[in-house]
Amino acid sequence: MKLYLDTADGDAWDDLMPTGLFHGITTNPLLAERAGLEYARIDWSKMAGKAHELGAKELHAQVYGPAEEYVDWAEKLYAVGEAAGIEIVVKIPLVEETIRVTPAIKALGGRILMTACYDAKQMFVAKALRTDFLSPYFGRMKEAGIDAETHLAAMEKMNRPDVRRCEVLVASLRSAAQMVTLANLGHDHFTISPDVARELLTSPHSIKAFTEFEEAISSS
Incomplete structure (x- = not known):
């Protein structure tokens, strides 16, 4: 299983990357905007250096x-x-004009992720182009009235007969419970917001048990 932190917020990186949970960090123009960054002016050398220093x-x-x-x-x-000293994976939206330039980007030799996926049929595009990742927007799919679970189950099955997988990196997750649902369908790559990451780190029952352990030690 691999988890990725889905944000361009440097403070969230500082807070959550030291947990050791995350294999990498994912960004896009919307995440940059939410973090108060102008995407066209991002210093990618600085951002990549910081991500590397934090263990991504x-x-x-x-x-x-x-x-x-x-x-x-x-x-x-x-x-x-x-x-x-960090691998950059190039994200390409799944629209025709960008799909058409994907082979030329593939020829550069780096890894590619096809993003903004809403339909299992888009796995055919990703696999035919021999890209490395496909990123379905699970939460947005559900909010658009799409049967997201059925599409995600189909994507996983489409990978099984193939020696060379196109890893499904599920994005737009609204809760840890959605991650559990998808794990039951066979998915094991997730990129999650800081809020969902913090939800993973917290369980009231675990906190209660931990408190009882500490109280037992202090009273003995």
Whole structure:
């Protein structure tokens, strides 16, 4: 199982990466905006260096702007990651104009994640292009009235006969309970918000048991 921290908020990185739970960090323009960052002005060298210092093995960064500029942008991201000592995975949205430039990005030799997935049929695209990750937006799918569990179950089955997997990195999760549901369907790669991460770290019953242990020691 691999967990990723889904935020561009440096304070959340400082707080949660030291738990040791997270294999990497994922970002996108919306997450940057929520963190008060202007995506086009992000210093990716600085961001990659910080992620590496905090123990992340991967930093997922999304291409943006005109599709014809994606290859140059991806090449720069891969170089930034190599210089910082961390693997950068390039995220590409699943729309036709960006799908069409994916083979040229693939030729650069770095790993790719196809993002903004809402339908199991998009696994055919990701696997045909031999990309490394597919990221379905589970919470958004449910909120759009899509039978998210059925689509996610199909994605997992579509991986089984293939020696070369396209890892399904489930995103847009609203709770730890959703993670449990998806784990029961066979999924084991999740990128989660700081709020869901903190939910994983907290159980009232565990806190109560811990308190009782400490009280037993102090009263003996």
